[in-house]
Amino acid sequence: MSNECVTSNCGIEAAPRSEAVVLEPSADIFETAEAYQLTVDVPGATAEAVTAQVENGLLRVTAEANLSEGRPTLERPAERVRYERRFRLGKGVDDAGIAASLNDGVLTLRVPKAEASKPRRIEVISQN
Amino acid sequence: MRNSNTPWSMVRFGNIEREINEMLGHLRPDAQPVRATRGLHLGQDEHNVYVELIAPGLKADAFEITYEDQVLTIKGERKSQPEDVVRVLHKERFEGNFERKVKVGVTVNADAIRAEYRAGILNITLPKAEAVKPRRIDVQSA
Numbered sequence: 001m002s003n004e005c006v007t008s009n010c011g012i013e014a015a016p017r018s019e020a021v022v023l024e025p026s027a028d029i030f031e032t033a034e035a036y037q038l039t040v041d042v043p044g045a046t047a048e049a050v051t052a053q054v055e056n057g058l059l060r061v062t063a064e065a066n067l068s069e070g071r072p073t074l075e076r077p078a079e080r081v082r083y084e085r086r087f088r089l090g091k092g093v094d095d096a097g098i099a100a101s102l103n104d105g106v107l108t109l110r111v112p113k114a115e116a117s118k119p120r121r122i123e124v125i126s127q128n
Numbered sequence: 129m130r131n132s133n134t135p136w137s138m139v140r141f142g143n144i145e146r147e148i149n150e151m152l153g154h155l156r157p158d159a160q161p162v163r164a165t166r167g168l169h170l171g172q173d174e175h176n177v178y179v180e181l182i183a184p185g186l187k188a189d190a191f192e193i194t195y196e197d198q199v200l201t202i203k204g205e206r207k208s209q210p211e212d213v214v215r216v217l218h219k220e221r222f223e224g225n226f227e228r229k230v231k232v233g234v235t236v237n238a239d240a241i242r243a244e245y246r247a248g249i250l251n252i253t254l255p256k257a258e259a260v261k262p263r264r265i266d267v268q269s270a
Contacts, residue, residue, distance in 0.1 A: 026221045026222070027218065027221065028208060028216070028218060028219050028221050029216075029217040029218035030209065030210060030213045030215070030216055030217065031213065031214050031215040031216075031217055032210070032212045032213055032214055033212070036217070037210060037213075039185075039221065041184045041185065041221055041248070042184070042248075043182045043183070043184040043247065043248035043249055044182075044247050044248065044249055045247065046247065067169075067180075067249070074178055074180055075169060075170055075171055076169045076180075104184060104185055104186060104187070104245075104247070104248050105185065105247045105248015105249065106185040106248060
C-alpha cells in the first residue's frame, strides 16, 4: 500500500471551504384531487439555477442564489446560497409527469397522481 | 444593541429567528458553521442606506412600507396554500402577517425612498439627505 502524503508537509491542512452556504429550505406538501404540490422557498434563485431529479424514488431539488448579484454590499452572513431538499415519492405518483415552476422566489413542483390512485366517482345505480 | 458603526438599530426584534428559519430553511448539518442567511440585511454607502428583506412568495403589492420619524416599517402578508387543496400533508413555510421595523439613524430623503421586489427579495433604497453626505473640505492656502 502506497503511503504517499496528500498534504504538502504530510501533516494536516484545511480543506478549501465550499463557496456556497448549503441550506435545507422550508417546504410544504399539499394534495389536490389530481396531484401533489410541493412548495419550496428558494429566495434569490433564478430558473436556470434550479434542478429537479428523480432517482430511486427520491425527488431531489436544488437551487442556487447569488444574493449579492446586482445589489450593493450589505452585511449578509452569506452571499451565495445553495438550497437542497429531498422528497420520497410513493407508488401513488406519476414521477414522469413532474412539472416545476419558479415565481417570486418560490419553487412549485406538481407531482401528478398515478392513474390508479386518482379519486373516481362511483355511479350509484338505482334498483327501481 | 447598537453598534456605533452602523446608522440603524432594530426597533422590534420579535421572533426573528423563528421567522427566518421558516422563510429560508434550516442550515444543513453538513454545511459550514456559518449562520443561516438572515431575513433582514442592512447596508450603506455615501449616498444611500439599503435594506433587504428575504420574503419569498409575495406579490409587490402585498407589502406596505412606511417611513416615519426615522423608522422604516415593512408589513406584509404571505398566503402559501393553493385554493384547490384537499389535504395539507406537510407544513413548514411561514404563513400569515409579518412586520419589521428598522430605525434609520441618519436623515434620509423620505420622498425619494424606492422599493423593488425580485425573486422573493425586497430591496429598499433610502437616499441620504444632502446635509448628511460626506463632503470634502478644501483647505485654503493662506
